[in-house]
Amino acid sequence: MSAAGNDALVVGFAVTGQAVARSLVASGRRVTAVDDGEPRADADKVASSLGIGLVWRPSRAQLRELAERSALVVLSPGVPPRHPIFEVADGERILPEIELAASMATVPVAAVTGTNGKTTVTSLATEILRASGLAVEAVGNIGRPFIEAAGDSGVETFVVEVSSFQLAWTKAFHPKVACWLNFAENHLDWHAGLEEYAAAKARVWANQSPDDVAVVNAADPVVMRWAEKAPSRLVTFGPGGEVTERDGVITSPAGDICPVAELPRRLPHDVANACAASAIALALGAGPEACVSALRRGVAMRHRIELVGVHDGVSYFDDSKATTPSAVLAALQGFDSVVLVAGGRNKGLDLGAIVAGLEEERRAGSGPGPSRLRGVVAIGEASAEVVAAFSPLPIPLRRATSMAEAVALASELARSGDAVLLSPGCASFDWYRSYGERGDDFAHQVRRRSSREERAPATGVADAMATEHRGGQP
Secondary structure (H helix, E strand, C coil): CCCEEEEEEEECCCHHHHHHHHHHHHCCCEEEEEECCCCCHHHHHHHHHHCCEEEECCCHHHHHHHHHCEEEEEECCCCCCCCCHHHHCCHHHEEEHHHHHHHHCCCCEEEEECCCCHHHHHHHHHHHHHHCCCCEEEEECCCCCHHHHCCCCCCCEEEEECCHHHHCCCCCCCCCEEEECCCCCCCCCCCCCHHHHHHHHHCCCCCCCCCCEEEEECCCHHHHHHHCCCCCEEEEECCCCCEEEECCEEEECCEEEEEHHHCCCCCHHHHHHHHHHHHHHHHCCCCHHHHHHHHHHCCCCCCCCEEEEEECCEEEEECCCCCCHHHHHHHHCCCCCEEEEEECECCCCCCHHHHHHHHHHHHHCCCCHHHHEEEEEEECCCHHHHHHHHCCCCCEEEECCCHHHHHHHHHHHCCCCCEEEECCCCECCCCCCCHHHHHHHHHHHHHHHHHHHHHCCCCCCCHHHCCEEECCEC
16 A cells, blocks of 8 residues: 555654644644554544544554555654554654654754753743844743644744654754753663664754754763764853853853852752853854843743742752653752652663762762762652662661652651752653652642641651661661
8 A cells, every 4th residue: 555645644642743633634634643542532532623533552454554555654752662653654754743843944943952951941042032032932842842833923933842752763853053961871761772862862963054053061971972973063061161150150252141149040050051051042143141131030940949848947849850860969969958759660770870979979079979868768660779779878768659658758857957859860650640740749748748737746657658778778
């Protein structure tokens, strides 16, 4: 069966897949969608309203038949590389949503990728560009699908947050400015190895020209190694870079931008994010003065070291978006004394890297290292892995079977002046549908516990509720 020139197949029918289907229908395509999940009434309703076919959990034969009759196969974010679509469909007809969206956009596009900090940098760069007078929209993994916004009139620039999942299948994706923030172990349940993961990230600038700009982290050796192959002009940020902090001031070749003391937060990763966002915006025509106003305001990020409650002198922070050990380590470095709540569904990552990073901090004399940890509460499928990772430290390690129990145990460990930090280092898909839902539950349990304790004396948590370790011994 040969592909019909007007037929299209959408693989994955959640938020982005539905946006792709709407766009394709609007362009006159005959569309069919497939999804490997359990049938959902809301998705069936969307498909019916669009007049398209929707096949749940298709067999390989069904998938092959649909692919063979489709001239275009569009992937939603997160379709894994071992999905049967790659065996049954001609690779020339397969493209990810971001590539289809970019082909429809008629204005400059900046793309931001990296293991950590993508959402923050995308938001900051967007605010700087707005401060410079541009009509700009942040799209992609940050919220609104790029395909849904690509045809919007009045938008002068798009800043797109993109993941390795999306980049891996691109063929002609060509952002004017392409930023790779950093590289750390992640998504090894999806990519075959670190080199494949890095190669996917590097596709962010693979199709650029010498007139385009690649914004790269001067302090990250992996990013710099891959940047040697970039066909575009390099602009570096961070320590040793062109846009960097020098003598307490973020500066650039265009002039000084902003004193670090005026940033809302000033942890090392906050400064690096400010430098990266400034480099992106400057490459798109913003001036240093626009950077100043936006960086001073900052951006409020949900589920990224977000204060959700204070009770009995203990501050509770939701960092549910931290799904890698490197993100947890960056968050911990903002606290002098903290009880960590960590765990979830591990993505094939080495959770011991958190302790190793803290030990390195102590050896380098750049911080207190592991002594900043008051204790750790482990949650989710990876709770045993969390306990094993932190067992070399002489601190209490406890396991919880619900978020309510985790908050109760962390509250018992914490002292006045401490922080309780939900920074899981793992995906959320064991107990929750998203990291946002996980963070919201944490905040709810904090408020619920605080409210209950205000009405009645605290009774404590029975030892039977948790497995406790101290100094690595059960």
